[in-house]
Amino acid sequence: MNTKQRKVMLALTLSYTVLILYFIFFAFGRADTLALDIGYTFLWVPDGFFRVPGLSDLLHPTLMDAVSLGNIAAFIPFGILIPLLYRTGFIRFMILFILSILVVETIQALTLLGSFDINDVIQNSSGAAIGFGAYRIGFRTNKLWTNIAAAGISALVLFMGIWGSFGIADKVFTKELAPFVAINDLQSSSEGSPPQGIRQDSFQISGQTVEPQLNVYSAEDKTTVTYTYSLGKREMYFILNYGIPDQVEPRGSLRVSADGQEYLSVSAEDQSEELGTSSIYLQEAKELTITLDGNMKMWDVGIREMKYAWN
Structure with a gap:
């Protein structure tokens, strides 16, 4: 040059x-x-x-x-x-x-x-x-x-x-979100009875027809019921829908916790929306606990795990 x-x-x-x-x-x-x-x-x-x-x-x-x-x-x-x-x-x-x-x-x-x-x-x-x-x-x-x-x-x-x-x-x-997995497919040790089957009866919440596709959780004939699931220290999003049907007395509550830490607490008295949806991020949690009281229902409840492509 x-x-x-x-x-x-x-x-x-x-x-x-x-x-x-x-x-x-x-x-x-x-x-x-x-x-x-x-x-x-x-x-x-x-x-x-x-x-x-x-x-x-x-x-x-x-x-x-x-x-x-x-x-x-x-x-x-x-x-x-x-x-x-x-x-x-x-x-x-x-x-x-x-x-x-x-x-x-x-x-x-x-x-x-x-x-x-x-x-x-x-x-x-x-x-x-x-x-x-x-x-x-x-x-x-x-x-x-x-x-x-x-x-x-x-x-x-x-x-x-x-x-x-x-x-x-x-x-x-x-990591990317894996496909949705119904919570009842996970290992459980629950005090209540798990939801029966995939097809569930529809119900009305705030005038809207709810047709569950995967599962329904409720206290049924008990005052309070607790569902416990083993998560195996995985990183995931816990997804749920909840509300109190129109046909029953508006009373009840829902609590979601993991390893003793509460992530969601909803009651009929302070619920801002009669039909609720929540997505909760859980990082390496070992055990998930869901407590339902009164007439509160949950449906189409599941997880989306964060996974590497090679997992």
């Missing part, structure tokens, strides 16, 4: 750096946050940096989709331009680049123009590493522009590879 070409590359690098710094500190309405008392935000624990938008997401892209891809793609040119201007090895380049991004993220947090996010550091560094790999692959001749074109194609191929790898890693390390 001759002196003139080097000056062009240096000018291009400086211009691109200024552009990236503008987006980091001032784009997306960041300056408006100065008027808000949000305090300093430092996110030190990696979380979700694998979550880049998939191909289906790009059919209806959002701003966050663009940011996720941009956090990687926007830093690829640094991996090409920096080693092109200054001879350096991969390890040295990555150490200096990561230190620079750490400084930028810290300034962003301290100036209240954003937050320090370790996820951004990882994604930005991934982009720079892609660029450096593209530089090593593409720059093999004495023709500058031919090398740049080869490096660009290599960067695109490597980027697609990283994108696909992140997508796979996201599936592997991210």
Whole structure:
């Protein structure tokens, strides 16, 4: 690379750096946050940096989709331009680049123009590493522009590879909601009688016809009944519908607890809605306890467990 070409590359690098710094500190309405008392935000624990938008997401892209891809793609040119201007090895380049991004993220947090996010550091560094790999692959001749074109194609191929790898890693390390499972399918040791069968008689609540599809729980002919289920320390959402039928006296209560901690308590006197629905998040709970009193009913009660794709 001759002196003139080097000056062009240096000018291009400086211009691109200024552009990236503008987006980091001032784009997306960041300056408006100065008027808000949000305090300093430092996110030190990696979380979700694998979550880049998939191909289906790009059919209806959002701003966050663009940011996720941009956090990687926007830093690829640094991996090409920096080693092109200054001879350096991969390890040295990555150490200096990561230190620079750490400084930028810290300034962003301290100036209240954003937050320090370790996820951004990882994604930005991934982009720079892609660029450096593209530089090593593409720059093999004495023709500058031919090398740049080869490096660009290599960067695109490597980027697609990283994108696909992140997508796979996201599936592997991210939990998703499993299909709904009726609560009566779980192991139980209940004082009351479990619901009988799947088909249940319909009833009216607040003038609406309720037709249970899975199960119905009630105190029946007892004053109070308690149902207890073993959860096996799983992460899940406990989902239930509840209310007091129109045809009976409006009295009764419902309590849901797990491992001694109460998550839901509803009575006929303080119930704001005569027909209620609730979804309760339970993390590694061992035992679920449901207590029904009076004429309160529950129906279509079950769980949706949080599972990894490989479970």
